[in-house]
Amino acid sequence: MHRVISLGNARMLKSKALKSAMSASKLAKRQYFGPCKTTEKTFDKILIANRGEIACRVIRTAKRMGIKTVAIYSDADANALFVREADEAYRVGPAATSQSYLNVDAIMDVIKKSGAQAVHPGYGFLSENSSFVKQLDAAGVGFIGPQEYAMAAMGDKIQSKIIAKKAGVNTIPGYDGVVRDAQHAVEIAEDIGYPVMLKASAGGGGKGMRIAHTMEEVNEGFKLASDEAQSSFGDNRILVERFIEEPRHIEIQIIADGKGNVLWLPERECSIQRRNQKVIEEAPSTHLDDDTRRRMGEQAVALARNVGYNSAGTVEFLVDKNRNFFFLEMNTRLQVEHPITEYITGFDLVEEMIRSAAGLTLTTTKQDEVKINGWAIEARVYAEDPEKYLPSIGTLSRYQEPVDWKKPNDVRCDSGITEGSEISMYYDPMICKLSTHGQTREQAIATMEHALDRYLIKGVTHNIPLLRDVISNPDFAAGRITTAFLAEHYPSGFKGHRLTEQSAQELATASAALQFIRQAREASSATTVREDYVLLLPQLQEDGSVSKIEVAVSVELANPASSIQLQGANTFKVTSSTAGSEAKTSEITVNWSVDTPFVDVNNGSTTLQFLDPLPLGFRVQFMGTKFEIDVLAPRQRELLHFMKEKEKLDTSKLVLSPMPGTIVSVAVKPGDTVAEGAEVAVVEAMKMQNVLRAPRAGVIKAVLVTPGSTVGGDDVLIELEDEVKK
Template identity: 50%
Template sequence: MTKIKKILIANRGEIACRVIKTARKMGIKTVAVYSDADKNALHVRMADEAVHIGPPAVNQSYLVMEKIIKAVEDTGADAVHPGYGFLSENPEFAKLLAKKKIAFIGPNPHAIVSMGDKITSKKLAQDAGVSCVPGHMGLIEDADEAVKIANKVGYPVMIKASAGGGGKGMRIAWNDEEAREGFQSSKNEAATSFGDDRIFIEKFVTQPRHIEIQVLGDKHGNCIYLGERECSIQRRNQKVIEEAPSPFLDEETRAAMGAESVALAKAVNYDSAGTVEFIVDGDKNFYFLEMNTRLQVEHPVTELITGVDLVEQMIRSAQGEELNMSQDDVTLTGWALESRIYAEDPYRNFLPSIGRLKRYRPPAEGKVESGAIVRNDTGVFEGGEISMFYDPMIAKLCTWGDDRGIAIDAMKVALDNFELDGIGHNIPFLQAVYDHDRFARGDITTAFIAEEYPDGFLGAPENAGHTRKIAAVCALMHDIKEHRAAQISGSLPNHARHVPDEWAVAVKSPTGEDRTYSADINGDSGLRTIVMNDDSDKAALELEVGLNWRPGEETVRAFVDSRAFTFKARAIPEGYRVWHRGVIFDVAVRNPRAAELAKLMPIKLAPDTSNLLLCPMPGVVVSVLVEEGQTVEDGQALAVVEAMKMENTLRAESRCVVSKVNASAGDNLAVDDVIMEFEKPE
């Protein structure tokens, strides 16, 4: 057994930072690699050494094996951890390292070849008697063949990249047109993300649950499983929320899935951390999907319920150590959740967002008052840039609790306290999911998002009790600000201001009714009693509000009737824009006379952009699919724009004529740049 002394991490972002933390704990030196876009990245700052490997494009930097190998040799590293994505499941990379006697912190090349390729792994699973989803296991040459195979398998079908992962190179097709488009988009994404454009097709099982088993092996033939993870909350085949254990499985099914996963791993002498993924139907029948021969993005939830550091186990296995535990030693304790926080705008169909993190202050890690644990795996920092070149993940926020309810409550509080500004992000959407009664019941499938938000995410349902609390706290915020202004003006001769005790509060939200309140504030400081009257016939409600807030702060932490109540607020004319649990409110706070006059003001209408195709996110035009003068139909594809390694097809909203095309393939566009203009057909 040879001890590893220095690890080069052939990756970036949060997973590179994650590996560095464990290596540091084990007393192992680390080397980071970085592209031009990542020269100031957090993983570069954290590592003991850093090596520049090229331009931002991954096929000129992170995917170039020769550059990684040279960085290893130049720094004297004796091992490489590939993280996930990039070269993590490339058998040629593992073989090249082995030839140069550099330890690969992952499975042996034979296992990667056998199980890392989805087509090969399915054939092996079938030969081993593992139940698989029906589909076409051979390679598909072109879109015409894809359509023929899809018809033979039967719609709906899943078009998947053979070397894929992380939702890249995956499309669901419900008809011939979608199969044709999906094949080409999947092929393009696969080539860009993995350097491998092979595609296969399988039956898309409706109403499935995505449940995976974590396996762990060594080089001495030992292999165990560490329970399961439920990953059914997905959008565009990209996991959004994961939890361990699954709220759906029973002990018998868990044991059966675990035993089958271990048998499959042993068949290829698996000797590292890996994951066997299954589709599970409503009757707990499970079907093998694929095996990921690498560390998974969602590995923290397994670590939280088992106490096992998976990165450490991977390093020890690469050193030739035997597993220091048996299957009987594995116990699942409590419940863990992971929220993937992405740079994307949920109110604009989750399109990618780029820019500077003007504010990035995640909740404190460690044990909280409820006894729960908060963990945040990240690769960014306040003031850093979110680039268009890479995955849009900002952080993985995790909570652990004694049971699922405690873990969910801890996650809600943690998301409330996550301060993030400067880019669009999906925290409001995550909050809405955790507040959803279906999620609370564990009644989830991979179709959850499509079923609950069929028209896209417009915000969570409004909670009238929360709205009243927001109105009361905003009234007190305004009162604090006005008293502060009065003190300043009162220090000047003849400029003293009177601050009223009663305020008129008008609350507007896109998902609920407009509400108006009168807020009578009693007391001068400390705990204040606020008498709230709304425009109904109900009796007034008294709320005790404690607030330690200063004008300009955007995270508002209050206590309402002795319970913590947190939301985000930003000053707007006459009040605040408030974000709380997936709902956006505009809250106007006025004195009673100003409120009367406000009712007489005309409503400003938004400009009409229905005759324009606007770029919904910053990205590169892959192709323009129509010409000037062409009549297009409702739903017809107009252009394809790529951002953060994902292709997005933009479609016509109605029948129209293309009057002008302003963009062409290769153009870099910003949000709301005009791609083309339309006019009504004659």
């Protein structure tokens, strides 16, 4: 029986929970690496000072190496998957990160109680906290990461830029010192020229970063960036540097040991970002040639050698259209996107980190033995509203990760959740890092499309619609990407997949066949051989409004002599037409069973998820986006125009919370007159601060929250007086 120990109280996990954890771990047992390369002695037991998917990831490699693992957990994570998978687990505090995963005293106490010989920090939290490493050193506990002096030197963006210059690494023009205040930031921006990037000196992950094109944006961005930096890292220092326009974000993974061996691994392209946080990454990059790749790698190694770096680390660059590259920062930890590097190189980066911390050499010390094997893509699956880029919280009522049974190692899911897991407002809302591999980029993309189509998530809003739309975008397929990709392709924000002629045809024919099968199941009859329908498909317009595409469809069994199968595969002849177009007839095979929501057309060339029945049809997920399909009999369609449309709720005088979170500040009071777009409040969730603005000009009628208030999504925060009619 697996034992979970708290700080003073021990408890036993129930066998049912154990079985759930074991079932959820089946995906983790897929072999992304060969047999463990390490045969030498490393550690008997390590503590993982982190949570969620990265804790599960470290546990996976530790088990391969025969190392026992110790987890720490907050009250919010008491039943989390990583707690169940570790050999031991200890409570370190309540949900708030400052009282649990950043609670160094409690963690040091657990290290002593458990007898852990070393600590793996994962990423985030204490992973780049040099004072934590100093405490471990003083206690004689190993740190599975770089040494304290290297982390301190490279973890500070201001200091690392100075070191990079001395090491001969290309750097971005900017101010090398600490920015005193907003006015100082404006002076620097005026000196180096707009646009500028304001970013936290400590930490990373997009926290404490703002782009400013004007003096006003510098003033506002400085406050928000410094507040986010303080909240996330306990350090509000901000640096200012020139923002490289039309850049690509490309990074070099390095691994090093304590014997002086340093290798650079092929690059990762991380240009698909929103709010400076990576969304989709790939390895290698379509943009680099062999010479640029080599020069970037050599500069990354020179930087690492300059500070005596050991363990895994990442040197990030901005690369312009002419392949000029500039040092951005060095992350002195394991990166979120490390799985795609592991895919194309065969290295287990966690194993290399453990070896380095144990005083062993890397599994190979020769640069010419590092090869590129195929292509890999990672999509970060988040619990968030992809239209607003805001986090979503809740319980995963249904959860099923995608599997490619033909090539199981070509789909990798790094997650720390199972069905029934809670997505909390206290932590990053990542659900999973979904990675795919192929011998070519086209194969990796196709596998990713299929995997996203077969990813089942219910209970929270998720960003699969956005991921699926980007992956299938022609510009992405052609490698035409920059860090402005999302802003350029979705200038008014992402609203969902906009049907093309081809995708509308695929959706219509599949939906008609699906309705045919549903009717037969409901009637428990296999005698119907033909049905006629009128389908209304929602179509997103350029201005954000939604219209309807009307498609007339007839469905019949391809073999009239056969009868419909209520389970499994059926082959249909489908004829469809839209107004003013010529009818098209195609033959499709549809496979759908009652125990799965997945509707596969033509052996998976098109996949729908059947979500819910509706009064006049059903809701499906197609191309990642949810579509409400009206399926009408011809006579129903004739009568539809008599139906009155539901009136829309007027929210023009309300300021609603866009997400669950905490009110940081309120800038108005009842009776104040505000202009449209004026700041009225700031709400924080997942360590990101969001400015809420007045929806229109008017007078504040009521303020329903105060700083420190906890709010839910769509809660009314501020109300304006009714507009005065002139």
